[in-house]
Structure formats: C-alpha cells, structure tokens
Amino acid sequence: MIKGDKILNGKWILSGGKIYDPFKEKYIEGNILISDGKFEKIVNQNYKDKDVNIFDCEGKIITHPFIDLHAHFREPGREDKETIESGCLSALYGGYTTICLMPNTEPPVDTPELIKFIIDKSKEYPVDILPIGAITKGQSGKELTEIGLMVKEGALAISDDGIPVEDSRIMRYALEYSKMFGIPVINHAEDVFLRSGAVMNESIESTKLGLPGSPPITESIMVSRDLMINKYVKSRMHVPHISSKESVELVRKYRETSDEVTSEVTPHHIYFNDESLSTFNSNLKVAPPIRSEEHRKALIDGLADGTIDCIATDHAPHNIEEKESDFMHSSCGMIGLETAFSSSYTALSKEKFSIEKIISFFTLGPSKVMNIKKEFLSPGKQVEVVIIDLNKEWKVTTDDFKSKSRNSGFIGHKLKSKVTSTIYGKDCFINQ
Amino acid sequence: MLSNKHFISLKDTPKEDIMKLIETGLSFREVLERPVKKVPTLSGKNILNLFFENSTRTKMSFELAEKRLSADVTNFSASSSSLNKGETFRDTVQNIQVMKIDCIVMRHPSPGSSLQLTNFVDSIIVNGGDGCHEHPTQAMLDVMSLYEKFETFKNLKVAIIGDILHSRVALSNIYALKTLGVEVTLCGPPHLIPIGIQDLGVDINYNVDEVLEWADAINVLRIQRERMGIGLIPSVREYREVFGITSKRIENLKKEIVIMHPGPINRGVELDGDVADSDNSIILNQVLNGVAMRMSILYHLLSEGDTIND
Ligand SMILES: [Zn+2]
Numbered sequence: 001m002i003k004g005d006k007i008l009n010g011k012w013i014l015s016g017g018k019i020y021d022p023f024k025e026k027y028i029e030g031n032i033l034i035s036d037g038k039f040e041k042i043v044n045q046n047y048k049d050k051d052v053n054i055f056d057c058e059g060k061i062i063t064h065p066f067i068d069l070h071a072h073f074r075e076p077g078r079e080d081k082e083t084i085e086s087g088c089l090s091a092l093y094g095g096y097t098t099i100c101l102m103p104n105t106e107p108p109v110d111t112p113e114l115i116k117f118i119i120d121k122s123k124e125y126p127v128d129i130l131p132i133g134a135i136t137k138g139q140s141g142k143e144l145t146e147i148g149l150m151v152k153e154g155a156l157a158i159s160d161d162g163i164p165v166e167d168s169r170i171m172r173y174a175l176e177y178s179k180m181f182g183i184p185v186i187n188h189a190e191d192v193f194l195r196s197g198a199v200m201n202e203s204i205e206s207t208k209l210g211l212p213g214s215p216p217i218t219e220s221i222m223v224s225r226d227l228m229i230n231k232y233v234k235s236r237m238h239v240p241h242i243s244s245k246e247s248v249e250l251v252r253k254y255r256e257t258s259d260e261v262t263s264e265v266t267p268h269h270i271y272f273n274d275e276s277l278s279t280f281n282s283n284l285k286v287a288p289p290i291r292s293e294e295h296r297k298a299l300i301d302g303l304a305d306g307t308i309d310c311i312a313t314d315h316a317p318h319n320i321e322e323k324e325s326d327f328m329h330s331s332c333g334m335i336g337l338e339t340a341f342s343s344s345y346t347a348l349s350k351e352k353f354s355i356e357k358i359i360s361f362f363t364l365g366p367s368k369v370m371n372i373k374k375e376f377l378s379p380g381k382q383v384e385v386v387i388i389d390l391n392k393e394w395k396v397t398t399d400d401f402k403s404k405s406r407n408s409g410f411i412g413h414k415l416k417s418k419v420t421s422t423i424y425g426k427d428c429f430i431n432q
Numbered sequence: 433m434l435s436n437k438h439f440i441s442l443k444d445t446p447k448e449d450i451m452k453l454i455e456t457g458l459s460f461r462e463v464l465e466r467p468v469k470k471v472p473t474l475s476g477k478n479i480l481n482l483f484f485e486n487s488t489r490t491k492m493s494f495e496l497a498e499k500r501l502s503a504d505v506t507n508f509s510a511s512s513s514s515l516n517k518g519e520t521f522r523d524t525v526q527n528i529q530v531m532k533i534d535c536i537v538m539r540h541p542s543p544g545s546s547l548q549l550t551n552f553v554d555s556i557i558v559n560g561g562d563g564c565h566e567h568p569t570q571a572m573l574d575v576m577s578l579y580e581k582f583e584t585f586k587n588l589k590v591a592i593i594g595d596i597l598h599s600r601v602a603l604s605n606i607y608a609l610k611t612l613g614v615e616v617t618l619c620g621p622p623h624l625i626p627i628g629i630q631d632l633g634v635d636i637n638y639n640v641d642e643v644l645e646w647a648d649a650i651n652v653l654r655i656q657r658e659r660m661g662i663g664l665i666p667s668v669r670e671y672r673e674v675f676g677i678t679s680k681r682i683e684n685l686k687k688e689i690v691i692m693h694p695g696p697i698n699r700g701v702e703l704d705g706d707v708a709d710s711d712n713s714i715i716l717n718q719v720l721n722g723v724a725m726r727m728s729i730l731y732h733l734l735s736e737g738d739t740i741n742d
Contacts, residue, residue, distance in 0.1 A: 204628030208443070210543040210565025210603060213627070280544030324522050326542030328563065 002088055002125050004427030010053065011035050013043065017057030017387060020356065021376040022064050022363035032062065032377065032385065037426035039383040055428075057387055061355065064376045065097035065386040065422055066362035069264055069369060070161070070240055070312035071337065073099075075121070076114075077106025082317035082404050084118070087337075088127040090315070090403035092429040094337035095362075095386040095419035097127050100370060103134040104162040110134035112149035119154050126424035130372070135160045135174045135185065141167055144174060151181045156370055159186035161240060162287075164222060166192060171226060175235035184238040184262070184370070189222035189247070190214070190288060199328055201289040205274040211327065216295060219288050220246035227254050230261065238369055239263035241314050243288040245298035252307040262369040264312040265299050267336055267343040268409055272296070276409070282323050282330035283409040286314070300351050303361065310365030313340045317405030334409045338401055341388065342415035349416065355390065382425040392418040434732050438557040440546045442568045442607035450608060454576045457721065457728035461580075464500070464724055473735050474503040480528060482538045483509045483560070484545075489695055490560055490570070493719075494537050497726035503734075506533075522552050529553045535734055538562075556733050561600050570694055571604030573725040575612060577718045578649060581690055585612040591643045592616065593675060594653030594702055595624045595664075601694045605651060606632050619643040620653075620675060624664065640675050644682075649690035652677050655702045668701050679704045682712065690714055 012034040019028040019042075030042040033052070073087035074080075082090075084101075091099050101118060103109035109118060115131050122129035133150035137143045139160045147158055158178060165171045165187050174185050195214040200206050202213025223239055227250060230237045239251060242263045251263050268286060273293040277284050284290055302308040316333025323330050336343075341362060348358050367374045377383070396410045422429045434449045442450075463471060479498045483491055491507070498505045510524070528536070535556040538546055543565035549557050561567040575585075582588055590609055596602045596618050606629075609616050616634040618625055625636055637643050644650065655671060665671050672678065677691065682704075691703070691713040699705040708715055 202627050204631045207626035207629050208603070208632075210563055210600065212564075215627075280547055326540065326548065327544045328542040 002085060002092070002427070005430045006428040008034060008037060008055070008423065008426045008428055011049065011051055012053045012055050013047065014055050014057050014062055014385070014387070017060045017062040020061060020063045020359060022356075022359050023367070023374060023376055025356065025360070025364070032383070034383050037382055038380055039377045041379060059389065059391065060420060061388045061390060062385050063359055063388070064363050064374065065384055065424070066095050066341065067098040067366040067372060067374070068096050068313050068315070068337065068340070069100045069310065069366045070102060071099050071315040072102050072104065072317065072333070074105060074317060076117070080404070081319050084122050084129065085125065086402065086404040087315070088122065088125040088129070090335070090337045090401065091127050092422045092424070093402045093419070093431055094339070095341050095388070095422050096337060097384055097422065097424050098130065098372065098374070099127055100130045100132055100156065102159060102161045103132055104139060104160070108134045108139045110137050110139065110145045112146060112153040115150045115153040115155045126427050130154070130156050130370070132157045132159050132161075132186065134158065135165055135187075136170060139163050141165055141170060144170070144177060147178050148181060151183060155183070156372070157184045157186055157238065159188070159240070161186060161188045164188050164190050164192060168225060168229065172229050172233060175230055175237060176233040179233070179235040182236070182371075184236045186238045186240050187222070187226055188240060189219050189226060191218050191221045194218045194221065198289070199285060200277055201274045201291040203274055203292045205277060205292070209277065209280065214289060216244035216246055216291055219244045220250055223247045223250050227251070227261065231258065234260070236260045240312065241266050241269065241288060242299065242302070242308060243269050243291055243295065245295045248298045248302040248307055252302070252305070255307060262309045263302070263307065264310050264366070264369070265303065265308050266314045267311060267340045267347070268334060270296060270299050270303070270311075271343045271347045272409065280327045281409065282327050283334050283407050283411065285327065285330055285332055286316070286334055287332040300348070303348070304351075304353070309369050311340065311344050311361040312366065313337050317403055318407045319405060320407075323407045334407050335401065335403045335405050336408070338403065339396060339408060339410045339415065341419055342394070342417050343410055343413075345390070345417040346415045383423055385423050386419055387421045387423075388417060389420045390417045392420070394418050437733075438546075438550055439568060439729055439733060440550070440557060440559045441566050442571055442604045442611070445607070445611065447611050450572070450575065450611060453572055453725065453728050453732060454579050456731060457572075457576045457725040458580065460727040460731075461721065461724040464720065470500050470502060472502045473731055474498070474501040477503045477534045477734050478532065479503045479505055479535045479537065479730070480531070480533045481505065481507045481560075482528070482536050483507070484538070484540045485561070487539055487561065490539060493722040494560060494726050496723045497730060500723070501727055501730060503730070525549055525552045529555075535730065558729065558733070564598050564600055566604040567600040568604045569726055569729060570601050570722075571608045572729065573718055573722040574601075574605055574651060574692060574694070575608050576721045576725050577692065577714050578690070580717065580721065581714055582648070585614050589615045589617070589646060589648045591619055591647040591650045592653065593619045593640065593643065593650055593677065595655055596620050596629070596653070597624045597626050598656065599653050601651070601653060606634055610634070617643055617646060621665065641681065644685055644689060647689060649692060650677065651692045651694070652703045654694065654696065655698055657698075672701060676701065677703045677707055679706050682707050682710070688712065692718060695719070
C-alpha cells in the first residue's frame, strides 16, 4: 500500500501558485479547488468557504505531474533493488504519476501474461504504470514476442532495452510487424562489437583513467541502421537515451522528411560530461556512457530545436554491493526519478530554456511520443498535480531517496528547484 | 613529507616530490650496495602487500624494499575473481582494516581501485599498479634510472615504444616525464595508442627508426602474448619487423641510445636479447633502482622524520 504523507479529505484549495497546463501550453488564472480528491473547479483569489482547507502553494508552480518513458523497476526477479511499489514511491516523490516500465526484469516481460502481471500489480498504486513489452523472446534477439497479444493486454511499446537488437533482420521484422499496432519500437542502440568491454566513453578522459572506452559512434552506427530500416519499412521508432552528437544529427536529418522518429535524453547525459568520472565514481557508470562536453552540448541543442522530444530517466536501480565492486565490474546504470526534474532544470535553466519548455520535456513531450492521452484538471476526475519550487536549492544526499537503491550520480551535487509535493487523488506526497 | 598522504597517481605529483624521491632513492641505492643492507627506519610499521593479480617482480621488489627498511610485512594474494563473487571490494578490505595496517601496497586489475581503497580504509595506500591505469612506483624507478644515467632531465628526449593502450607504465611515465620537462614521443601501432593522449603533451610517431634517431632514451614496453590472436597484433614477426628494437636497428644507429624495459622481456619480440644485454641497456639498474625507489617512497610516506642512516 502506498499512502500519502497527507490525505486531502474534504475540500481543499491550492492557494497562491502559478497554474500551468502543459498540454494546452497556457497558464490558468485562479486557484484549484479539490473536493475529496477530485478536481472541482478553478476559483478566483477571493473565493471564501468556511469548510475549505488551504494548501499553501505561494511562489510555486503547479502543473501536471511528469511522465517517464523509460524506467527500470526490478519486479519480477530483483525485488531487492526495486519493487513496483518502491519504484512508484520514488516516482511520486520525484513528481511523476505516469511511468513506462522497461521489460528487462528476471524473467523479462515478454508475454501477454507478464504484461498483465505488471498492470494488475500496479493497480493499487497512485501511479499509472504502462508496461513496455520485449521485442524478442527472453530478450535474446532471436524470435519476435507475441507483440499483438501484449499490446492487447496494455503494452504501449516494445523494447529489448539493456540489450541492443543486433540482428538487422530481426530489427526489420520488429519494426515492420509492429506498425500495424501503431506502437513504437525502442532499440537500445549500441554496436556491441565496437563497444566490446568498454565501461565509459572513449576520449582523453578514458585515456587518463586507463579505462576501456566506447566511442560515440558505437551508438550512431546502430541508430543509423535503425533509421534506414525504419524508412524502408515505413514504421515508427523511438531512440532511447540518445547520447552522442552523431546520433542527434542523424535523427535531426531524418526528421526533416518524416515524423516517424522520436527521441529522448536522460537527465544525466545533459548534466554531466565524462570529466565527471575522474574520481572513478561508479554511480556515473551508465549505458550508453556519459560522453564529452561536445556531445552534452549537442544533446542540449537537440532539445532546443525539437530533435529530442523529451527527458526520460533511465532509472536503473542497483544495490550497493554491485556498485561497490571495482569500476570495471560494477553494474551499469543510475537511479533518476527523484532527481530528474531538478537536475534537468539545473542544466537547462543555465542554457536559457524557459520553464514552460522544461516542463514540456516531462509532460507534453513524452505524452506525444507514446501517444498517452492526458488532460490537466478535468472536472470530477481524480486530481493529478505536481507542485514545484523553482527557487529552492538542495544538496542531494543518500538519505533523499524513496527508491530501494542509492546509486545516484547526483549525490553530493547541489541542484536548483525541487518538487515539493505530488498530489494524486486524496494522496499528497510531500518532500521535506 | 610529500604533498599527498597516499601514492596513487603521478598526475598531480609536483616536481619537488619527484626530485626528493629520486635523491632519497639514490641514497638508498648506496645502502643496497653495503654489506649490511638493512636500516631500521620503518621498524614497528605494518605493511600489507595486497595483490589481486600475479606480479612476481613488483611484489618481490616491494617486499625487499619493506624488509630493508625493517617493516613488518604481510602478504595477501587473492584472485580478482573472488572479488566478483558476491564479496564486495569493501568487505575484502574492511577485513584488512581491523588488522591495523599502516600501509597497503595494492596491485589490482581494475583502474581506480587504489583510489577507491582510500575511501574504505585509513591506511596509507601505495598503488602497485591498477589495471591499465597507472603504475607510479615503476615510473618513479624509471625516472630515477634516467637521472642516474644522465644526471639531468634538461633537454632529455624519451620515447615510449609499444602497446601504450594496455600499459599501466606508460601513463605514469608520461605524467612524471612531462612534470620534469622531458620531451616524450610515443611509438606503437596506432590502435594501441589511446585516443586523445596528445593532450597530455606528448608526440606520436609510428616510425620506429625515426623515433630511435630522435630519442636519447627509449622505454620499450612488453608486448603481451594475450594481445595476439584477438586481432590487435597480427603476428610476432610482423610486430618485430615494424616496431621491434632489433640488433640491426641499434647497429644502424650512429649514436648512443639508452634502453629501458619494465620487464619481463619477450626477447626477440619487442626487444632483441643482445640489445637487452648490451652496454646501451640499463635494464638491470632499473631492477635495483626499483628496490631503492620503493624504499624511498615508503620512507617518505611512513617515517616520521627519522634520518635514513639513523
Ligand atoms: Zn537502454
């Protein structure tokens, strides 16, 4: 069971904040009136009612909670790292109420039964869990899964994420077959031969650390192949965790003539560059690797001109044992749900992105990519809002996480802006 | 006192530290020539040699240095695989922590492991080689051997020849040599020279004959047999033809050149046997200086201001 820190029984008014509808891209004048967890109406500043409770939002932004297209919860299989429940908590405290789950669990979510398992399991939580099914059975890259049946059970995309689809023929079939269901194919693009045993980006930084590096073209070579196949079979693909300048350029070029390709970037790829690895911090060991400043800048340009549609966390929990092994052997990935907005805001506000644009990367952007129908504040429906304090600065510590894991590369970093509360129905989750 | 508590990397080691270590190293070198080779400098200090990788030479050199300084020595060898079977790095070293060790010399196959170790234990850490990253004590004995030979670093030109990418010796050498103002050229197969290394202030030349012509001294790296057969080095004879320091190449040179090698040598592959044994070679001096330099490093890290001769 997940329960809010505060239960909003009866009438509540969210008072004093700026209300922004990210789907209509406009501000709303007034205050939000909630009745028993349901949105009632917008009332003006002078609204008076003796039964109404005041929820102070002075100086804050109130908007639709975030949508994550790319999270790894570890249920089934590795519940020690993250369960659907702990992942949902992590999401709620990070400002999210919609999460697309990657299928690389143990076993991988590669059947309609497992899609149903995820959906049933998450029903009781105040987070919309949208499962992504595997492309191939057992994520082995060999045989297509029952894509149609998985879609029927609620899968909204397919991906073998964590593992690239190496076989071009299988990738072709995946794209070609899935187009009749209208779902995107998400391929974790890394040429495994070029990557070989690499544990970070290849650059002067890997040279200085003596660590095997994988060059940025490791990604763009496969992105290029996928784009060609996609064009050939006229399907729909989404590039996850785009990390290199070359990949951004390829996607940009492709989008000049087609809107059948979308892409996402992670907060860590736009916040860090590979110089950050100089202390061998294994929490910064991720796949694809954090690349050099030149690439980070290209990702920011991609967000600015719409080549990249949204920010997705690639939330990847790992236990401390796996991360405290030596750098070569520590596992890949970092958690991100609870720092995603703040870290992205910190990185992007520096680059003169407007707050509306930044919010769109967490709401409108992802909803369009996955065709997730969302409406902000519909009367009579459960209220769904996130409240953000843009003026708050906070230093990330290991105690800040609701996730079962602590592998965040942001620990010790000072971030700008903070999600102060997320409200879903009557449940209100408050960050101290 | 050195500028850092630990001895992990030569990246930011100041010139004064390097020179101080060389000078003390040279005095220890004299101690090693005496009939009584032992000094009581580190008597009562506990040193642990923690080797996660086989390296008979480095281990022997450290052990000799520690014993000559009268330290209490413990050896612990573990295969790196035991580290990855559930037992974390932290567990392994925290077991060691309770033994109240003053100094840990660690050899480990993963880059950064020595630095990581400083987060887990209070002991002084000496990096005895961390994967393909650094091997600072080896680089220190190399610069000491150069200094012993040339008596100055001024206008010195040194080439490092071989598989730079997989070498822990190269990076530490580059850091030390550049700090000392030495000109450095790297020579080896292009795909075995790591990306961007010119940013460290070194030149690259793939033509070994030109490099020999240019250099005052060359540091020839060992070509590991395991690099062959995986597409990195086509064959011994091809490597020897293109990069081998052969007797013929040295005979054709119309000048003196100093030959170094961190050992063990693949005779007839990267270096011909008679070149290794020739008057040009200071390879055996390197071995002796290895003990003296490690004594110097341990002395500066661990002694509280005692003089060498007591
Ligand atoms: Zn991925």
